[in-house]
Amino acid sequence: MITPRFSCSQNENSVVVSVYCPSVRASDVEINVDESLFTLHINPYYLRLNFPHPLQEDDEASAQYDPGSGFLTVTLTKAVPGQPFEDLDLLAKLLAPRPSESRSQGPLIEVLDSQAPEESVEDDLIAQTENLSLERNEILEAAENDWQLKQEVPEPLSSLKTTTQERYGFLDMYTGYFQHVGHTENEVNELGADAETCSPAERRTRRVRHEDGKWDEEHYMADFADDDYIQELIRWTHPHTVAQTDFAYTEEENLVMLRLPRKEYLVTASQTHHLYLTLLTLLFAYAYDSRTTQHDPTPESGWTISTLVPAFAALDPAPYSPPPPDGPPATFAPSELAAVFTASYRRALAFPLFRSFALAERCRADVAAVLRGGRRVVVRCLLELKRVLDRHDVYYVYSKIWVDDFCVWAQALASDDALLRLAAAVGALRMEKRFVGWDLEELEGLTRADGERADDSDDESEDEVERMLPAPL
Known part of the structure; x- marks a missing residue:
C-alpha cells in the first residue's frame, strides 16, 4: 500500500485531513475513526494517523473528493469542542504506531477454586513431602527448626552471544x-x-x-x-x-x-x-x-x-x-x-x-x-x-x-x-x-610570539632601508 501525501489543520470544533490521492474512485473510500485513531483506505492508498485527542463520527463529519485536484478532504469532529490538537504539522508523529499498552502487573496464576479438595490438605502435604529429594527435606527441616542457612546473592548471568557481530546505530x-x-x-x-x-x-x-x-x-x-x-x-x-x-x-x-x-x-x-x-x-x-x-x-x-x-x-x-x-x-x-x-x-x-x-x-x-x-x-x-x-x-x-x-x-x-x-x-x-x-x-x-617577532623584524627592515636611502637635497 502507498502512503499518500497529506496535511492536517484544525478549527474550533474540527480536524481537517487533506489527502492527495489522484485518479481514484471516491465511492471506494473507506474511513474509520476509533477514538484518536483515524484510518483511510482507498486503493492503492492507505493512511493511519494517531491524533493526540479523541475524535467522533457524527453528522458534522464529512469527506469530499475533488477529481480535478486529486485531493480528498476529510472533516472530523473533535470529541471535546475547542480542544486544541497539538503537533499536527509533525507528520512522523501522526504516522507513528500507537504506543503499546503496558501489561498488567497482576499475578501470573489465576486461582479457579479456593475450596479444599475432599482429601485432607495435611495428608496431601505429607504425600508431597515424601517425594521430595534429600536436599529439599533438609531445607524443610531447617525451616522448621529456624536454622540460619547461608544465602548468597547470585551472580548476574553474562549475556549469551551467538554471533561475533556487535550492534550499533x-x-x-x-x-x-x-x-x-x-x-x-x-x-x-x-x-x-x-x-x-x-x-x-x-x-x-x-x-x-x-x-x-x-x-x-x-x-x-x-x-x-x-x-x-x-x-x-x-x-x-x-x-x-x-x-x-x-x-x-x-x-x-x-x-x-x-x-x-x-x-x-x-x-x-x-x-x-x-x-x-x-x-x-x-x-x-x-x-x-x-x-x-x-x-x-x-x-x-x-x-x-x-x-x-x-x-x-x-x-x-x-x-x-x-x-x-x-x-x-x-x-x-x-x-x-x-x-x-x-x-x-x-x-x-x-x-x-x-x-x-x-x-x-x-x-x-x-x-x-x-x-x-x-x-x-x-x-x-x-x-x-x-x-x-x-x-x-x-x-x-x-x-x-x-x-x-x-x-x-x-x-x-x-x-x-x-x-x-x-x-x-x-x-x-x-x-x-x-x-x-x-x-x-x-x-x-x-x-602570537612569532607574529610579534615578525612585526619587529619588519620594522627593523624598514628602518634599515630608510638609512640606506640618500639624504634629501
Missing part, C-alpha cells in the same frame, strides 16, 4: 551495514573491516587514537595566525537560529517525513538521556558544515558531517563520561555536556579545513539556538542533514542507521521542555581549551 538496532566496507570507498569509517565486530570500548579507543594521530599543530597555528576568513564565518548568522513566528514545513520536507520509517521506540529513561546527548553531536556537525558553507552544502559536506560525528565515523555515540552511580540525572550535568562537546571539538580541530577553537565555540552557540527553537527547528535541521547524506553514494548509510530514526524520535518522543533545558545548559556551558588535551593555549601563545 540508533538504540543499537542495526547490524550488517558494514559487512562489505572493504569494497566501498568509505573514507570516514575509522574501524575498517572490524566495524561489525568492534566492541563499544574498542570503538572509543580507536576513535581517540585516530584523533590524536590526525592532530596537526602547524595547521592549527596557521589558522590561528591567519584567521580573517574564519572570523568572517564566525560573524555569519545561521537562518535557523533566528526566532520564527510563522514556522511551516516546506512541501519537500513533508514528503521526506512521509518516507521516514514508522517505528515504535520502547526507550528507557537512560536511553532517552543518551539520545539527547548524541543529538548534540549531530547538531554540532550540522552547524559546522552550515557555517563553513554558509548554508549552501558542497560536495564535501557529506564527508564533513560524517567525520565530525563520533557516532558515524567510529560508531561511538554519547555519553562520553562515566555515568553517575544512581543513573542519569534528571537534568543535563555540565560535566557530561563538556565531555560531549569535547569529542566534537577534537574532531573539528583535527579533520576539516578550518580548525579554530573560536569557530567551534560559535557552532556550539548555534546548537543552543537551534534547541531553543524546539522540536520543529531541530527536525528541520535533521532533515537538511539527512538530505546531504542521502545524496552521497557511501555516507547515506549513516542516514539509515542514525538520522532517519532521530527524525522520527524527535517528532514523536522528544520533549520541547527537555530541549529548552538542554539549550540553556549548552548555552551556559564553559568550554576550556585544556579539555581537548592538545595544549591549545601554548600553541596560541607561540603563534
